[in-house]
Amino acid sequence: MALSDTKLRSLKPREKTYKLADGGGLIIAVSPKGRKTWKLAYRFAGKQKELTGGTYPSVGLAAARTWRDKAKAQLSEGIDPSEARKQARRQIELEDANSFEQVAREWHESRKPRWSERYAWITLRRLEADIFPEIGDVPISKLASRQILAAVRKVEDRGSIEMAKRLNSIVGEVFQYAVALQLAERDPSKDHLGALRKRIPVQHHKALPQRELPQFFERLHADPPEPMTTIALLFTIYTMVRTNETRFAVWSELENLDGKKPLWRIPAKRMKMRYEHLVPLTPTVVALLKELRALRLPGPHLFPGLRKGVMSENTMLFALYRLGYKGKATVHGFRGLASTVLNESGKFQSDWIERQLAHDERNQVRAAYNSAQYLPKRREMLEWWAQYLDNRRAEAALL
Numbered sequence: 140m141a142l143s144d145t146k147l148r149s150l151k152p153r154e155k156t157y158k159l160a161d162g163g164g165l166i167i168a169v170s171p172k173g174r175k176t177w178k179l180a181y182r183f184a185g186k187q188k189e190l191t192g193g194t195y196p197s198v199g200l201a202a203a204r205t206w207r208d209k210a211k212a213q214l215s216e217g218i219d220p221s222e223a224r225k226q227a228r229r230q231i232e233l234e235d236a237n238s239f240e241q242v243a244r245e246w247h248e249s250r251k252p253r254w255s256e257r258y259a260w261i262t263l264r265r266l267e268a269d270i271f272p273e274i275g276d277v278p279i280s281k282l283a284s285r286q287i288l289a290a291v292r293k294v295e296d297r298g299s300i301e302m303a304k305r306l307n308s309i310v311g312e313v314f315q316y317a318v319a320l321q322l323a324e325r326d327p328s329k330d331h332l333g334a335l336r337k338r339i340p341v342q343h344h345k346a347l348p349q350r351e352l353p354q355f356f357e358r359l360h361a362d363p364p365e366p367m368t369t370i371a372l373l374f375t376i377y378t379m380v381r382t383n384e385t386r387f388a389v390w391s392e393l394e395n396l397d398g399k400k401p402l403w404r405i406p407a408k409r410m411k412m413r414y415e416h417l418v419p420l421t422p423t424v425v426a427l428l429k430e431l432r433a434l435r436l437p438g439p440h441l442f443p444g445l446r447k448g449v450m451s452e453n454t455m456l457f458a459l460y461r462l463g464y465k466g467k468a469t470v471h472g473f474r475g476l477a478s479t480v481l482n483e484s485g486k487f488q489s490d491w492i493e494r495q496l497a498h499d500e501r502n503q504v505r506a507a508y509n510s511a512q513y514l515p516k517r518r519e520m521l522e523w524w525a526q527y528l529d530n531r532r533a534e535a536a537l538l
Contacts (some may be wrong), residue, residue: 142167147195150175165207167195177203179210183219190221237322239282239313240266240275246316255410262309269294269306279314280323284330295336304335346472347464349480352528355462356535364458370431371442372455376473377424377525379495382456384409384416386449388441393420393428400518401425416497419518421525477524487520495520 142161150159152173158166166178177192192198192206210220243266251259273290274282287310294303307328314326347355363369375385387409394402401420410416420428428441436443442450455470474496481492491513 142200144200147175147200161200161204161207163204163207163211165203167203177206179207179220181210181214181220183214183221188219188221190224237279237317238276239279240271242279242317242322243271243275243313246313249316255408265302265306266309269302270310279317282323282327284327287328288331288334291331291335300336307332307335345467345469346475346479347468349476352476352531353534355464355468356532358462360532360535362462364461366434367431367436367442367450368454368458370427371450372458372470374424374427374431374441375455375470376477377421377427377521377528378403378418379474379477379521379524380405380418380497381474382452382470384497385455386442386452389439390441391439396420396425396428410497417514417517418495419514419521421522423525423529480527481520481524484523486523488516491516491520 142159146159147167150167150169152169152171154171156168156170158168158178160166164180166180168176168178170176175195177195177198179190179192181188181190190210192203195203198206213220213223244263247259247263247266254262270290273293274286277286287307291303291307291310294306311326311328314323314328317323318326359369359372364372371385375382378385384405388403388405392404392406394404401424403418403420405416405418407415431441440449444450459465459468459470478492478496481487482489494513495517
């Protein structure tokens with residue numbers, strides 16, 4: 140006889156567990172403590188099996204019958220309901236194990252060897268500060284575009300439009316890694332690109348106009364900063380490097396200063412994209428280095444700090460401010476000026492200029508090859524740039 144809710148409510152515990160059938164293999168088992176558990180008795184591959192389906196009244200009679208019917212449908216398709224349940228649980232466990240944060244940290248570890256220590260640290264900090272607290276515990280296979288967008292929106296809401304865009308891009312890179320490992324089917328971060336707020340126009344580092352170079356050198360000559368800062372400024376301008384590459388330069392990186400082809404070999408660990416950068420040194424730069432040697436500064440760095448470490452990141456910038464260039468020029472801007480002058484000269488290939496500026500090349504094999512392949516041409520180019528600057532300095536002396 141089929142069960143009814145009235146019958147189920149009236150069932151009382153006995154000394155031993157007993158069972159009552161509803162039909163189609165569905166059974167209610169009543170324990171000595173009165174617990175009423177749904178079970179399904181069935182045969183699969185010639186073996187008698189039993190599957191548990193929750194307790195009454197949490198699982199009502201109608202729900203239990205629906206569960207039974209689904210299990211019987213699986214049996215008709217040659218599927219063991221018990222194994223299907225185990226597989227579903229394993230899938231849930233797998234998804235829980237592969238949370239976005241876990242996969243993102245694995246992705247980060249896989250990319251670290253290609254990055255500088257600083258870039259790797261910054262990337263992880265961005266994730267830890269803004270993404271992991273929002274979606275870090277969500278299984279990556281279940282993350283939806285709207286959830287990612289909600290996390291990115293919070294960054295936009297504080298005015299960091301560019302940072303929000305960058306974070307969305309980082310999330311996309313994590314998903315590409317997950318797709319490759321079959322931990323996710325696709326990258327949902329692309330679905331809401333049209334909903335991201337518009338980028339604020341890029342404010343490039345202000346570069347000194349070419350026509351003002353003589354005046355800049357006149358000011359530098361008339362009211363120079365202290366000697367080490369003056370040399371650091373000129374060294375940076377002549378070599379076309381970034382401020383940090385100058386700040387952290389050590390004497391052991393310089394080669395053949397007394398020879399015909401002096402060279403500055405900046406190790407990969409100090410470069411943004413993790414490949415060695417070679418900087419040919421011109422006679423003017425070598426002369427600056429000899430002036431620096433004469434100062435007998437302590438430590439291995441070319442430009443040490445006043446107390447310890449290296450020169451402050453603002454030392455050269457503040458020197459420009461004192462010369463009257465606040466809001467008009469930056470140290471980094473001289474790289475843009477060099478690029479403009481060299482490109483407009485028509486004498487040098489853009490690849491040589493970009494390589495000298497150590498701009499990002501995604502193909503790192505090509506980047507390393509270019510570092511050596513263009514070296515003779517880049518030496519000629521830097522010598523031309525040095526002569527150009529020397530001429531502007533000579534003009535300044537005549538003003």
